[in-house]
Amino acid sequence: MAKYASQNPILVAVDCIIFGYDGEKLKLLVIKRAIEPIKDHWSLMGGFVHADENLDGAAKRILLELTGLHDLYLEQLKTYGELSRDPIERTISVAYFALIDINKYSTQINDRFHAEWFELKAVPTLIFDHDLMVKDAINKLRYRAALEPILFELLPKKFTIPQLQVLYEEVYDTLVDNRNFIRKISASGLLIKQSQKDKSASKKGAFYFKLDKAKHKAQFQFLNLLPKNKGTELQ
Amino acid sequence: MAKYASQNPILVAVDCIIFGYDGEKLKLLVIKRAIEPIKDHWSLMGGFVHADENLDGAAKRILLELTGLHDLYLEQLKTYGELSRDPIERTISVAYFALIDINKYSTQINDRFHAEWFELKAVPTLIFDHDLMVKDAINKLRYRAALEPILFELLPKKFTIPQLQVLYEEVYDTLVDNRNFIRKISASGLLIKQSQKDKSASKKGAFYFKLDKAKHKAQFQFLNLLPKNKGTELQ
């Protein structure tokens, strides 16, 4: 195979911003970095891109190593390439964000990496430019969730409307009127009501719903579940 | 400086999707590739990231080489890393999209690169995965323009409302009711009416407007200049 002469290869890493929801709080999964430099500082889960994998493949591999899971929602966020972002050696990093249902996967998080969930407002300072990545990821999550039904990726297959509402409130750090919320989400036609109720959170119990995946994929729709100009300052 | 041992550096390139508007048609700037492989095929303007520049810097340098211009609107789109996307040697490419006013800059496009503007619907097949990049860029442009006033980057400082309307029609490949369009754009408060008229396109003449940059930056706003579910199938 021919080569491009006299060009300058660079290390390429992938870092994952992993959002999780446990039915109450939106959280971020971070690990204690196991290698120098700045060993034992909090960091996003990441790793170098291997010669035999593409970028999505690298992100999937890294998530698999940490969580033992595949088929997570995964979306490329942005690529970070400041010269001094990694003090050891120049490395550009392709950031991905992932969405997972914490309860489903909590047992499978790999202890080897000393991973820990933090509420978004209580995430410790992270190494390198990872704080910036998290900030960008939150913005992108808000941006996307305002237009497309991606937050369902954070919920179990069966979920209640109160759970969904709290999730929106968490993502946009705001409060939502439950009557209007129910009307809008019902009008979207995205939900299929189940006959069972979830009685874990209240005595009356709340009906379970499932996402109508056909509609989810077919009709791209503006969701607009939040009041205008409320929580939607996307920056 | 220490190094990460036994990792695998990769060539990193930047490719630019350059949109331009001449007051009538939305166009894409492509060049005839000057180097092997597939010399003389149409390609996006691109180049490798140097050791002493960050990603944004590389994109700016490449745009400067082609157009002789700085201070263009430039936004990172996505990073492409399929194993075989460049047949010569593995290269990942960070794609950027740029917006420019064709009339302003037409004289400065560097002939050395055999650059040519094509209407979006008549862009020839491009090398590698550049067709995919263009498709993604159009989607992102639509996505962004639906929420933020970025299309002004494609217009001269003074422009008329009919020009702006045609631009929206071009970007979304749809027709817009001029009465509703004028009402919405006026209500946004983003435009400042000038006293002069542009008489090049009609006998009556159309008033020039300028963008109110303070408002443009200050109030992030949903523009919503198009009827719902019309042209806004963002995929």
Added chain:
DNA sequence: ACAAAAGTGTTATCACTACACCCATGC
């Protein structure tokens, strides 16, 4: 006077927000 593009108003419909009470159940 006529052609060509710019600019202007109204109405009916729909969507949104704000708001307060009843329901079902477990204890």
Added chain:
DNA sequence: GCATGGGTGTAGTGATAACACTTTTGT
């Protein structure tokens, strides 16, 4: 029977889409 969270309805307001004619001016 009461405390807890789940679920329902309405009215007023504002935004939207659909629609056709008049204005200006160069030729």
